[in-house]
Amino acid sequence: MKLIRVGICGLGTVGGGTFNILKRNYNEIFRRIGRPLIIEQIGTRSDNSMCDLTGIKVTKNIFEVVRNPKIDVIVELIGGCNVAKKLVLEAIKNNKHVVTANKAMIALHGQEIFYAAEKRGIMVAFEAAVAGGIPIIKSLREGLGANRIKSIIGIINGTVNYILTNMKKGKSYEEILNKAKLLGYAEEDPTLDVEGFDAAHKLTILASLAYGVNLQFEKIYIEGIKSLTIEDVKQAEKLGYKIKHLGISKRTKKGIELRVHPAMVPKKRLIANVNGVKNAIEINGDAVGPTLYYGRGAGSEPTASAIVADLLDVYRDIFTKHNYRTPYLAFSDIEKLPILPIDQIITEYYLRFLLISLKMIAKVAKIFYKQGIRIKQLIQKKTGKSIVIIILTYSTKESNIDLVIGKIKSTHKILGPITRIRVENF
Incomplete structure (x- = not known):
C-alpha cells in the first residue's frame, strides 16, 4: 500500500495542534482515506511541550523538509509572509503539494503562488486561512x-x-x-x-x-x-x-x-x-x-482541524486523480468586476458629536437636508455645558456623509471629533 508522507514546517500553536490530531486520530483518518498517514519530518526552531516527538525526524532547517525527496505534502505553519512565500514556492518547485493556514501570504501573494502551482499541477489548499475550524x-x-x-x-x-x-x-x-x-x-x-x-x-x-x-x-x-x-x-x-x-x-x-x-x-x-x-x-x-x-474561528485544534481536512482532500485527489482544486484562482477575474472605493458604498449611518448650544441643532439638520440625506432619528442629551447629538440616517452614499461631516466641522463649533459608524440592515 502506497503511503503519502507529510512534512510539517512550524510547530507552534497550530502546528502542535495539527501534529496531535494526526497522531490521536490516526485510525479515524485511516478509515476515511483508506491509507496510513505518515509524518515524515518536522521543521521547527523550538520544541512544543504539548507534542511527543518520539520517533519523528526533526530539523531546525525548514527548507530541509521541503527538499526531502520522501515527502509528498508540505504543511506550512511558520506564519509571516516573506519566508513562508519562499518556502511554499520552493515546495512547488520540488513537486510537493502544499497545505497552509497563512491568510496574509495568500491575500498578498496568492496570485503568484497559484500560478506557479498550476504550471506544475500542484495543489495548494488553504481552508485554515479563514475562520479556523469553520469549513x-x-x-x-x-x-x-x-x-x-x-x-x-x-x-x-x-x-x-x-x-x-x-x-x-x-x-x-x-x-x-x-x-x-x-x-x-x-x-x-x-x-x-x-x-x-x-x-x-x-x-x-x-x-x-x-x-x-x-x-x-x-x-x-x-x-x-x-x-x-x-x-x-x-x-x-x-x-x-x-x-x-x-x-x-x-x-x-x-x-x-x-x-x-x-x-x-x-x-x-x-x-x-x-x-x-x-x-x-x-x-x-x-x-x-x-x-x-x-x-x-481560531485556536490550536480548531485551525488544525481545517489543516487535516485539507490534507485528506489532497490525499483523495492524489489517488483518485481529480482536478486540482485551488490554482484556478491564478486565472480568475473572470467578470472583471471593479472593487468599489469606500465613498461609493450605500448604507445607513450613526453619527455622534458634541455641540455647544441647542440653537445649533436646526442648522445641523439643514446641512443634512441640503445634501439630500434623510434623518431617521435624532437624539439630544445635555452633558455638562455641551449637547450630545446622535443622528441615525436613512441609506445614503458614503461620499454624501463625508460632505456633511466636512460642512459641520467647517461651519459650526463642535467639541471633539465626529464619530461615524455604518449601520448594516442586511
Whole structure:
C-alpha cells in the first residue's frame, strides 16, 4: 500500500495542534482515506511541550523538509509572509503539494503562488486561512458552487469580537485587551487584529473565491476598533443594535464592495448575537438564499482541524486523480468586476458629536437636508455645558456623509471629533 508522507514546517500553536490530531486520530483518518498517514519530518526552531516527538525526524532547517525527496505534502505553519512565500514556492518547485493556514501570504501573494502551482499541477489548499475550524472555503467552493454569490458578511476575527462583547459590559478597551492577552486571545502586539488587517486578509480570499476576481488586498477599505468608545456601544444597544467588527463584501451593479470596519447590526440578526471569540459568516447565494456558518474561528485544534481536512482532500485527489482544486484562482477575474472605493458604498449611518448650544441643532439638520440625506432619528442629551447629538440616517452614499461631516466641522463649533459608524440592515 502506497503511503503519502507529510512534512510539517512550524510547530507552534497550530502546528502542535495539527501534529496531535494526526497522531490521536490516526485510525479515524485511516478509515476515511483508506491509507496510513505518515509524518515524515518536522521543521521547527523550538520544541512544543504539548507534542511527543518520539520517533519523528526533526530539523531546525525548514527548507530541509521541503527538499526531502520522501515527502509528498508540505504543511506550512511558520506564519509571516516573506519566508513562508519562499518556502511554499520552493515546495512547488520540488513537486510537493502544499497545505497552509497563512491568510496574509495568500491575500498578498496568492496570485503568484497559484500560478506557479498550476504550471506544475500542484495543489495548494488553504481552508485554515479563514475562520479556523469553520469549513467556509469548502462551503463556497463546493456546497455553494451552483450559486451566484450576492454577499459575504461576517465576524472573522475572534480577538476583536471578544473585545466588543466585553465593552458592552462597561469595561474599557485597554482593560479588555490586556485580559485578552492573558487569556491567549490576543497577541502581545495586537495591531493586525484590532486595526482590521487580519480580517481584511481573510475577506480578500473569500471575495476572490465568491466572485471569481483576482486577490486584491490593496483595494480593500480597512478600519479598526480603537476609536470606538463604551458610550457608542451602550448607545447602539439602546437604539436596538449591537456593534460588530465586520468583513463585508457585496456584489452590486457597479462592482464589488470590499470593506472591513465596525458596524451597527440590528439585535434580531443572528450574527449580532455571536459573542466572545466565536466567528460567524453569512453567505447569500441567488439559489440558496442566506446561509450562516458559526464556530471557533481560531485556536490550536480548531485551525488544525481545517489543516487535516485539507490534507485528506489532497490525499483523495492524489489517488483518485481529480482536478486540482485551488490554482484556478491564478486565472480568475473572470467578470472583471471593479472593487468599489469606500465613498461609493450605500448604507445607513450613526453619527455622534458634541455641540455647544441647542440653537445649533436646526442648522445641523439643514446641512443634512441640503445634501439630500434623510434623518431617521435624532437624539439630544445635555452633558455638562455641551449637547450630545446622535443622528441615525436613512441609506445614503458614503461620499454624501463625508460632505456633511466636512460642512459641520467647517461651519459650526463642535467639541471633539465626529464619530461615524455604518449601520448594516442586511
